[in-house]
Amino acid sequence: MPDTSRPAAKPTPHHAGHRERLRERFLAAPDVLPDYELLELILFRTIPRRDVKPLAKELIAHFGGLAEVLNAAPERLCEVKGVSASTIADFRIVREAGLRLSQAKVMRKEVISSWSALLDYCSAAMAHGAIEQFRILFLDRQNVLIADEVQQTGTIDHTPVYPREVMKRALALNASSIILVHNHPSGDPTPSAADIEMTKRIVETARPLGIQVHDHLVIGKGRHTSFKSLGLI
Structure with a gap:
């Protein structure tokens, strides 16, 4: 058994x-x-x-x-x-x-010559956001990134941006130039008419203050658009 x-x-x-x-x-x-x-x-x-x-x-x-x-x-x-x-x-x-x-690769470093690392960081930070986010990268006279701040958040397709507030913060940080960055949750980084108009107003507000707008990057999913490359700045 x-x-x-x-x-x-x-x-x-x-x-x-x-x-x-x-x-x-x-x-x-x-x-x-x-x-x-x-x-x-x-x-x-x-x-x-x-x-x-x-x-x-x-x-x-x-x-x-x-x-x-x-x-x-x-x-x-x-x-x-x-x-x-x-x-x-x-x-x-x-x-x-x-x-x-990713941020450590660009913070306190000269970013114009490290553009790919900057794009990698912006993509990691913003590409998958469910709502639009507008951030500003503040640079000193040597184009060293001295601050990275989210200025505004909005809805799935719109973020309110106020040029005076942007310049106020740039002056407070003693920045000589800035890079504008925002994401498109849709994944398509094509600038809208509102994006172009807003960028134009920031550039016009910055010019009399001696602050240069190096670029405006629109971050999508796996893609990005540069206003400078498009001749919009």
Whole structure:
């Protein structure tokens, strides 16, 4: 007769050892991991005893990519079953750390000759925003970035900007020049007629004060537009 004194051993889950193997692969070659596996590593922290691969893939599919997941609003992340407040906090931590690393490459540095790093930072900070945001980069006489400030936030397609307030802040910081930056949540960085008119008014207000407007960048998703390159400044 079969021995029934011991309970049958539970089958080993298919993902047993997966976390350790994934960590080892990440440490050996972090740049080769697909986005969903990188997202798995983040999810390990707040979901300790569950296979999180399906959740990672679902998040990527739901939002469209890793950057979109990390930049998603908390209320939208909560739409996906399995995402907790702790998970959302971890996403915010990762995003903020990456943003500060990107910012460190341009802050207190001469930015005109580091234009690609500046574009990378602006894209990381603004490309995935759900509402328009208008920020100003303030430069000194050597074109060193001395301050980076969000001046206004608006709706999904409009941000109110007041040239006098822009100049007031530039004078307070003793800035010699500025770079204007705003995002288009639609993803299309084509300047609107309102964008062009607003930029014109800022340039006209800045000129008598001896403050140069180097450029106005419109940040879209994976693309950007430069007013200077278009001959609009």
